[in-house]
Amino acid sequence: MKILLNSNLNKLQKDFYFNGFISLNIKDNSEKNEFLKDLKLWDKLDLTINNKWKSLYKNTYDLIDVEKIKNKNIINFMKSNLFLEKIELITGRKLVLGDFTIRKTYGSENYLKMHRDTYIDKKNKLVGRTPPLIKLIFYPELKNISTQLTIIPKSHKLIFNNYFINKFITIFQKKYNIKNNNNNVIIFQSDIYHEAAKQGNIDGNFRCIFNFCSPSQLTSFKNGKKIALKFNSKK
Numbered sequence: 001m002k003i004l005l006n007s008n009l010n011k012l013q014k015d016f017y018f019n020g021f022i023s024l025n026i027k028d029n030s031e032k033n034e035f036l037k038d039l040k041l042w043d044k045l046d047l048t049i050n051n052k053w054k055s056l057y058k059n060t061y062d063l064i065d066v067e068k069i070k071n072k073n074i075i076n077f078m079k080s081n082l083f084l085e086k087i088e089l090i091t092g093r094k095l096v097l098g099d100f101t102i103r104k105t106y107g108s109e110n111y112l113k114m115h116r117d118t119y120i121d122k123k124n125k126l127v128g129r130t131p132p133l134i135k136l137i138f139y140p141e142l143k144n145i146s147t148q149l150t151i152i153p154k155s156h157k158l159i160f161n162n163y164f165i166n167k168f169i170t171i172f173q174k175k176y177n178i179k180n181n182n183n184n185v186i187i188f189q190s191d192i193y194h195e196a197a198k199q200g201n202i203d204g205n206f207r208c209i210f211n212f213c214s215p216s217q218l219t220s221f222k223n224g225k226k227i228a229l230k231f232n233s234k235k
């Protein structure tokens with residue numbers, strides 16, 4: 001299989017290992033345009049009264065499972081960009097897509113505060129999926145540009161044997177903001193500190209979240225096997 005990462009691979013591997021996140025370019029192709037068309041159509045809907053969308057967190061609406069799985073444009077967008085293959089090259093891990101979410105977020109309050117998806121809790125217990133998932137998020141720019149995600153670079157490597165010191169990291173470490181952009185996606189290790197940004201405008205913004213995991217973790221997702229069958233076949 002021909003994957004064009006060129007001499008970039010070494011830099012991407014270093015950045016992903018050390019900083020815990022990277023961005024990858026989106027190809028300018030018909031698959032991208034078709035997916036953007038869907039997003040623009042969804043953006044015009046009133047999701048609060050649409051039965052194809054449901055609210056999981058306050059001020060957010062997700063495309064329901066049946067609809068997202070049957071949507072061809074999402075799979076074509078992902079496959080035409082070879083994101084799975086590229087992430088496997090960068091991480092050196094065999095990965096599959098376990099789950100994905102198409103979500104619109106509204107409101108001046110962020111729906112998820114600064115957190116790690118995998119962490120050690122107050123009782124010194126490991127919480128969340130292990131190994132941590134690799135997340136790929138596409139924040140489309142449909143109307144205006146604003147911060148969508150804040151992360152703390154390197155925080156996936158900054159883990160202390162004390163719950164409160166771990167919390168202090170979120171105060172003192174330098175933060176990095178990610179804005180919506182039609183030309184690239186962000187990929188990060190899910191044990192890095194990350195936070196969904198507040199939406200300054202009432203119109204809201206979309207985020208398309210893809211969770212990559214080890215094949216053995218597929219069963220931890222409700223539709224993992226169904227999604228894997230559809231998405232993980234290689235071209």
Ligand SMILES: [Fe+2]
Pocket residue numbers: 112115116117194
């Ligand atoms: Fe998270």
